[in-house]
Amino acid sequence: FFAAADGLGSIAIDTTQLNMSVTDPTAWATAMNNLGMVPVGLAGQQLVTDSICVPGFDPSLSMMTGITPINPMIPGMGLVPPPPPTDVPVVKEIIHCKSCTLFPPNPNLPPPSTRERPPGCKTVFVGGLPENATEEIIQEVFEQCGDITAIRKSKKNFCHIRFAEEFMVDKAIYLSGYRMRLGSSTDKKDSGRLHVDFAQARDDFYEWECKQRMLAREERHRRKMEEDRLRPPSPPAIMHYSEHEAALLAEKLKDDSKFSEAITVLLTWIERGEVNRRSANQFYSMVQSANSHVRRLMNEKAAHEQEMEQAKESFKNALTGILTQFEQIVAVFNASTRQKAWDHFSKAQRKNIDIWRKHSEELRNAHSEQLMGIRREEEMEMSDDDSGDNPSKKLRVDDSALAAQAYALKEENDSLRWQLDAYRNEVELLKQEKGQLFRTEESLTKDQQLQFLQQTMQGMQQQLLSIQEELNNKKSELEHAKEEQTHTQAMLKVLQEQLKSAKELAEINGHDESQANEINVLTVALVNQDREKNSEKRSPGLKSEKEALLIGIISTFLHVHPFGANIEYLWSYMQQLDSRISANEIEMLLMRLPRMFKQEFTGVGATLEKRWKFCAFEGIKTI
Numbered sequence: 001f002f003a004a005a006d007g008l009g010s011i012a013i014d015t016t017q018l019n020m021s022v023t024d025p026t027a028w029a030t031a032m033n034n035l036g037m038v039p040v041g042l043a044g045q046q047l048v049t050d051s052i053c054v055p056g057f058d059p060s061l062s063m064m065t066g067i068t069p070i071n072p073m074i075p076g077m078g079l080v081p082p083p084p085p086t087d088v089p090v091v092k093e094i095i096h097c098k099s100c101t102l103f104p105p106n107p108n109l110p111p112p113s114t115r116e117r118p119p120g121c122k123t124v125f126v127g128g129l130p131e132n133a134t135e136e137i138i139q140e141v142f143e144q145c146g147d148i149t150a151i152r153k154s155k156k157n158f159c160h161i162r163f164a165e166e167f168m169v170d171k172a173i174y175l176s177g178y179r180m181r182l183g184s185s186t187d188k189k190d191s192g193r194l195h196v197d198f199a200q201a202r203d204d205f206y207e208w209e210c211k212q213r214m215l216a217r218e219e220r221h222r223r224k225m226e227e228d229r230l231r232p233p234s235p236p237a238i239m240h241y242s243e244h245e246a247a248l249l250a251e252k253l254k255d256d257s258k259f260s261e262a263i264t265v266l267l268t269w270i271e272r273g274e275v276n277r278r279s280a281n282q283f284y285s286m287v288q289s290a291n292s293h294v295r296r297l298m299n300e301k302a303a304h305e306q307e308m309e310q311a312k313e314s315f316k317n318a319l320t321g322i323l324t325q326f327e328q329i330v331a332v333f334n335a336s337t338r339q340k341a342w343d344h345f346s347k348a349q350r351k352n353i354d355i356w357r358k359h360s361e362e363l364r365n366a367h368s369e370q371l372m373g374i375r376r377e378e379e380m381e382m383s384d385d386d387s388g389d390n391p392s393k394k395l396r397v398d399d400s401a402l403a404a405q406a407y408a409l410k411e412e413n414d415s416l417r418w419q420l421d422a423y424r425n426e427v428e429l430l431k432q433e434k435g436q437l438f439r440t441e442e443s444l445t446k447d448q449q450l451q452f453l454q455q456t457m458q459g460m461q462q463q464l465l466s467i468q469e470e471l472n473n474k475k476s477e478l479e480h481a482k483e484e485q486t487h488t489q490a491m492l493k494v495l496q497e498q499l500k501s502a503k504e505l506a507e508i509n510g511h512d513e514s515q516a517n518e519i520n521v522l523t524v525a526l527v528n529q530d531r532e533k534n535s536e537k538r539s540p541g542l543k544s545e546k547e548a549l550l551i552g553i554i555s556t557f558l559h560v561h562p563f564g565a566n567i568e569y570l571w572s573y574m575q576q577l578d579s580r581i582s583a584n585e586i587e588m589l590l591m592r593l594p595r596m597f598k599q600e601f602t603g604v605g606a607t608l609e610k611r612w613k614f615c616a617f618e619g620i621k622t623i
Contacts (some may be wrong), residue, residue: 091107092104092105092107092178097140098140099137099182099183100133100180100181100182100183102175102178102179102180102181103181104178105177105178111177112176112196114173114176114197115198117198118198118199118200118204120204120205120211121169121199121200121201122149122165122166122169122207123161123162123163123169123198124160124172124173124198125160125195125196125199126138126142126158126159126161126194127158127194127196128194128195129158129159129192130157131157131190132182132190133180138151138159145171145175146165146168146172147168148161148164149162149164150162160201162201162204173198175194175196176195176196177193177195178193179193179194180192238264238265239265241274243282246279246286249262249286250282250285250289253289253290253293254289254292256293256296266286266290270283281422281423281426284422291415295408316375319370326363327364329360329364330357330361330364334357336353336357337354547589550586551589551596554570554574554586554589554614557573558570558597559614564600565611565612566609566610566612567583567587568583570586574586595616596616597613597615600612
């Protein structure tokens, strides 16, 4: 919980408060041998003066803890004067209390070491106490350093003392190194060398953290107040449109001082979509009021332009005066460089005069170019007819003023006529609202809905017509297929009857079997010819010689594979002959010829495979 460490600098004390100096080694040895001697003037003295402090003590520690930083060395605070210079050796004196006596350490020894000061430290570790020292004696010795809040004494020769404030710890550290003796006893248990050091306590650190958080809150609050103070003010909120607010805004638009604020509100209302048929006339009047400020702005612009012309004229006159003075200065330098005066100057003076002359000539030339540029601009702005001495200029100015007044009167007349038309429209609108038929927004939405429904019905009718047309096409194809089927059946019956009759004739006439086979072959040929005709009607012919070549190769390949082959196997074989051919192209070609190639599925489940077979000879075999 507590620990002792190292590190403390030397301690200074005001020598004017000491009644007995121990800088003399003889006096110090005499005092140590006569432990019962009471020096004159030390009875009832204060144990540690307020002027004692650790050199280099940072006042910011007390600021962090919220304590007002008071350095006891500041003069004028009711304390002792400032300490002597640092080269004066540190001197400590014998201190007497009611129950004990404290003897200072040898001044030739190094100062006692201390540990690093913990943040917010209010607790000290006191070691080397006499064995017979009680808590009351400890409090009597250290209470003069400040208010003590707690003393925790161990069974061994040390204790921990907690003070009320942090600066009291510095006074207690001053006593480190003193030898403490109880009463006038010379017993070993009644004496001991004190070692006072900073101690690290949880309570001290917790209080220090609380104060740090409080300071952080105060700093955040201060920064927020500063940001709020420096933040530009928010623009005023725009009120919602109403007839009352519109009337007030119309009055503000007529006032020149409130025009900027009013025009912003008007723009916001228009962007919000507040303009409708009812408020259109009122908005028109406000827009007209805004337009009336155009003439005022043009007049202000003309006044500013006139001021600018006057400023240009004054600047040109001042520049002319400056240029004249530069000419005089250059003339003085030129006169000085002539032989009559030049010979009387020294070499250094001639050098300075030459430098000054060149600098003045450069400035004179720069100002002359600037003045000439201004004059050229004026000449370019002036027209060929206008001149400064022309007496008709005033007449033209008067004519232009009269024309401007006439134009303004005409514009005002037009605005009044437009305002009258607006009032008439408003009266007509009120009449329509009272008695006449008036299309509301609801009727408009109903018309839109009706138009949308009509468009939807037209689309559905078009879809229905297309579906009916497809159905008719399918019916015609079905009827055509039925006719072909009936024709094929009739042909088959006729051929069967012919076959029977031919067989009967052969049996009657006693022909041999070879003639019957010829008849069967002829019959099969006729049936196949009929089938080929039907297939030619159904499937399109070959498009190119390449397709014919592919059909021949595929037929030969599938013929030697009686169990069929899948499209990938077939494509891998065909790609060796033609690398540009694709599997999709081969499959489409096979599907176009159903009487030569057929597709079969083999296998079950995951082993299901689609294979193509050559079936051109199956029709002949079955027949």
